Amino acid sequence: MMMSRLLKYFVLSLGLVATSAFADNVRIGFVTTLTTPAGAMGRDMVDAANIALDHIGHKMGGKAVEFIVEDDGFKPEIGKQKTDKLVKQDDVHFVTGFIWSHVLLASRKSALDGGKFLISANAGPSPLAGKLCHKNFFSSSWQNDQNPMATGEVLNKKGVKKLYIMSPNYAAGKNMVAGVERTFKGEIVGKDMTKWGKDMQLDFSAELAKAKVSGADAIFVFYPGPAGPAFIKQYDQAGLRGKIPLYTVFTVDALSLARLQKAKLGGVLGSWNTMFWAPDLDNATNKRFVADFKAKTGRYPTHYAAQSYDAIMLIKSGVDAVNGDTSNQDGIRAGMLKADFPSVRGKYRYGSNHFPIQNFYLRTVKEDANGDWFVSHVSTVLSDHQDSYHGQCKL
């Protein structure tokens, strides 16, 4: 009894010491997926955020930055718990990261009601761009629908008339499908929404068999993370390569290409996808970021990495605007809204709902000088594109 009470005071006093020790720095909480088969995506994001912190000397507005990483385990409920921990225990000023739309939606209230800034470095679910938009929420990525909307335009230009769609059955998957359906002018001859989450479906034999006999002249898929290479492998094994061309969003990236190259699945070379950024997008910030990322990790960065780099830079622009006075939230918000920082995508601006208004590019898979496969910028599909939900946002 005595011991436990002593212990309690000891822990309490430790807490006080700790609080006062980090009272005057900028604290950033980063929620991402570090375990499960999706862990490689989280690793890319953390690596990129650390490179951003190195580039700014771990200082924002003249103050030291404390960077706290948490693993959401690919589960909305754990993401929320970790956000609660960051808000209440670590008392961070910014919560960022978030690969998954369902994790972000579950964690949103904890961060925003706790009076913190919430910055999505990937997920862009439609509610957050529309009805649930918030003055303290920012995106350093995109709204989910935008990228597939660009793909829809590409499909129209390539003369595709009949489309087969496959996507995971969760918040972002539905947005992706809505996005491509909004711009694609032809007929949708089939659609499969497959099981998603930590126990995601990775065997697509039944769906590919349906697609094969559907009479489609293109397949559109959204299979992020570990599902991407699995899908492309089975697309090849099912003999669809050369018969029904594949168009993807968030499926072919540096992570999946590394694995596809290991498996010698050359079918992905020359395939098309769309994105707001590419590793060879021509601007000075991007060149430095990609070179440093490759030097540090030996890998090409993914868009997850690019967005995380930008999230840190965005936060810095806000904190710089108030000279490190983290209590001045209005000043930080005004600073971030200008999007006045060197972004890896080049210059962009913010819409009323705090989602970027930016270009979307067509990309294709190429081999670089060292023989490594990467996604290369081709042309602009949508310029200065704003999401379709900003009208519902009352900010």
Add this chain to the structure above:
Amino acid sequence: MDWTLLTVQLLNGLQFGILLFLLASGLTLIFGIMDFVNLAHGSLYMVGAFFCATLTQWLDSFWLGLLLALPATAVVGILVELIVVRHLYERDHLDHVLATFGLILVFDTLTQMIWGPDGQVIPLPAWLDGQISLGDAIEVPTYRVAIILIGLAVAFGLFILVTQTRLGMQIRAGASNRKMVSALGVNIGLLFSIVFVIGAVLAGLAGMMIGPITEASIGMGNQIIIVAFVVIVIGGIGSIKGAFIAAILVGLIDIMGRSYLDVLFKMFMSAQNAETSAPAVSAMLIYILMAVILAVRPSGLFGPRGR
């Protein structure tokens, strides 16, 4: 009705069922004979896939990788049995669940430490990576046919082992009445070790079979192990024949649900509702089947009598 599609989907269902059988046969032996609940069976499935991936990448041959990964998985099985499982036989089921759940965490973390968070691909030889034509219009991936053939061969081998050999006789007897078997002077400790290692190798083989399709990834066994438990409950715990029939049944139901349920739902609800509810309901189908079977035959389709 599109008969071509139906045939392809039946083959897909068969292939998924065979894979489930490889996993469930070991599980049903371990559960039925040793009365040991092994949640970590899925970890051996994962270990098999990772071994096969690394060996295939080193040796540049899928078949060599497969052949060497089997004894490697057996070694892991022996170690797990020696270090952890052996000490739990006398304990109750809750202790089994706790200890083997701990094993899952250990295996997942070790795998992440050794291989990193990335999945590992298992490259196939070109002749396996293509398609075979069956009849005029039907074309299926060669590798999936290979899974069916290998699985059937293993099922036949197990059938011979269980029905025609002395070891099989002891295994069957153990499934029906464990105490009597040990009273008759059979070295039950050795029998248990052998059964556990056979189960481990079968689980590893299942992982090696699925690896070239989905790649080896951390925690890959944790989902499919639940389906494998459903299979052995439907088939009757301890019965290889039951595991085989239940696995094929579950495989077919799962694939058929995924292929035709949305069409069925569209007949009486809006397309959008059908699209989002069909995958949810098709994921439930096998559990509904299990509930029905449990209600009608509480010991499963081929549950051993005598306990």
